[in-house]
Amino acid sequence: MQKLIMLIVGAGIGGLSAAIAARRAGHEVLVIERDPEWSVYGVGIIQQSNVLRAMDQLGVLENFLDAACGFDAVEVFAPDGTRVARIPTPRLVEGKPANVGIGRRALQGVLGNSAKGLGAQIRLGVTVESLSDDGAQVHVTFSDGSAGAFDLVIGADGVYSQVRDLILPDAERPVFTGQAVWRYNLPRDTDLDALRAYNGPIGVGLVPIGPELMYMYVTTPEPDNPRYPRQGLAAAMRGKLANCAPAIRALAQQITDDDGVVYRPLEGMMVHGPWSRGRVGLLGDAVHATTPHLGQGAAMAIEDAIVIVDELGKHDNVEAALKAYRDRRHERCRYIVESSLAICYGQLGKGPLVDNHKATAEMFAVVSQPL
Incomplete structure (x- = not known):
C-alpha cells in the first residue's frame, strides 16, 4: 500500500506502539492525547514473553530491556502461602528474558521517545470533535479548533473510547466485574526472581520491576463498586490483606502512602462485531x-x-486491511478476555474456581503462537 497519512487517537501503550510500527513502515503519523500532562500511574506492569517478541519486532527491545527487570518463571502459592508450583515460561527472543516487570512511566518513556525519534508528531491536550469519512479520506475536527484530513484514523483511546462511540455506537460496552485491583510499589524481596501469584478470594501478586523495586497487585471483591477517598487509601489496602498469607501481611505493613496506592475497578469488554468502519x-x-x-x-x-x-x-485499500486485521486478532483477544474473566469470576464465586497453574501454562502456549 502507498504511504498513508495517519491519525492515532490516544498516546498510551497501544497508540504509541502503532505510531512506532507505522513510522517504520514509512507512514506519516500524528498522535493526539487528551491528557495535557500525559500522566501515567507510577506503579509497575507485567510484560510477558510475547511482549518481548513484539518489542523486538518494533525495534525497541534493547531500550525496553534497559528500563525493565527480567524474570523467567511464575510461582503460584496457595492462600496460606504454600508454594504449589513454579512454572518456567517460554523465551520467545533468544538470549533475552521470558518476561519483564517495568514501571509504567518507564514503559511510556521508551515508547514515547521511540515514536518521537522516528518522526511521529504527538499533540497533548487534544481530542476529536468530529469524524467525516468521505471514502477517500477522513476529515477530522479537533477540540483546539484545528482540522485535518487523514487516510486512516486509529482509535487507541481506551475502554471508554470516544472513537468507538463515534463509529460503532451500538457496540458492546464495558461492564464492571464486581472486582477491583490495588497496586503499590515496595522494596524488592532479595530472593524474588519470578512473578509470585497468591491464589484465594483476595488475589495477590509480587512482580520485580527493578534491582531494588517490586510492585504488589491485589484483586478484591468490590460488589458495590465503591469509590475510596484518597485519604486513608493505604489503610484501606492494608485492610484488604489482613487475612492473606503471613508473607503478604508482613509486606502490607509497608503500605503507608495514600498517594502511592493505585486503585481501579475492573471492567471487561469484547467487541464481537466489526472493529472498524470505513477508514477508521x-x-x-x-x-x-x-x-x-x-x-x-x-x-x-x-x-x-x-x-x-x-x-x-x-x-491495496484501508478498509480491506482493517477487516483483515480484525479477523486475524479477534480469536486471540477473545481468548484472553474470556479466560481472564473466568479467573476473576472464580475468585468472586460467580463461576468455578480456575486452576491458575493450568490457566497460566495454557495462556503461554496460546500467546507463544505467531501473530
Whole structure:
C-alpha cells in the first residue's frame, strides 16, 4: 500500500506502539492525547514473553530491556502461602528474558521517545470533535479548533473510547466485574526472581520491576463498586490483606502512602462485531478490555498495533486491511478476555474456581503462537 497519512487517537501503550510500527513502515503519523500532562500511574506492569517478541519486532527491545527487570518463571502459592508450583515460561527472543516487570512511566518513556525519534508528531491536550469519512479520506475536527484530513484514523483511546462511540455506537460496552485491583510499589524481596501469584478470594501478586523495586497487585471483591477517598487509601489496602498469607501481611505493613496506592475497578469488554468502519479502526482496550488476571492487556494492544500496520502493507485499500486485521486478532483477544474473566469470576464465586497453574501454562502456549 502507498504511504498513508495517519491519525492515532490516544498516546498510551497501544497508540504509541502503532505510531512506532507505522513510522517504520514509512507512514506519516500524528498522535493526539487528551491528557495535557500525559500522566501515567507510577506503579509497575507485567510484560510477558510475547511482549518481548513484539518489542523486538518494533525495534525497541534493547531500550525496553534497559528500563525493565527480567524474570523467567511464575510461582503460584496457595492462600496460606504454600508454594504449589513454579512454572518456567517460554523465551520467545533468544538470549533475552521470558518476561519483564517495568514501571509504567518507564514503559511510556521508551515508547514515547521511540515514536518521537522516528518522526511521529504527538499533540497533548487534544481530542476529536468530529469524524467525516468521505471514502477517500477522513476529515477530522479537533477540540483546539484545528482540522485535518487523514487516510486512516486509529482509535487507541481506551475502554471508554470516544472513537468507538463515534463509529460503532451500538457496540458492546464495558461492564464492571464486581472486582477491583490495588497496586503499590515496595522494596524488592532479595530472593524474588519470578512473578509470585497468591491464589484465594483476595488475589495477590509480587512482580520485580527493578534491582531494588517490586510492585504488589491485589484483586478484591468490590460488589458495590465503591469509590475510596484518597485519604486513608493505604489503610484501606492494608485492610484488604489482613487475612492473606503471613508473607503478604508482613509486606502490607509497608503500605503507608495514600498517594502511592493505585486503585481501579475492573471492567471487561469484547467487541464481537466489526472493529472498524470505513477508514477508521480501533485497537486495544477500545475493542477488547481485559481484566489483569493473565497479565495480557497491554500485550494485546501492542500486538494489535503490529498486526494493523502489517495488514496495511498487504492490502491495496484501508478498509480491506482493517477487516483483515480484525479477523486475524479477534480469536486471540477473545481468548484472553474470556479466560481472564473466568479467573476473576472464580475468585468472586460467580463461576468455578480456575486452576491458575493450568490457566497460566495454557495462556503461554496460546500467546507463544505467531501473530
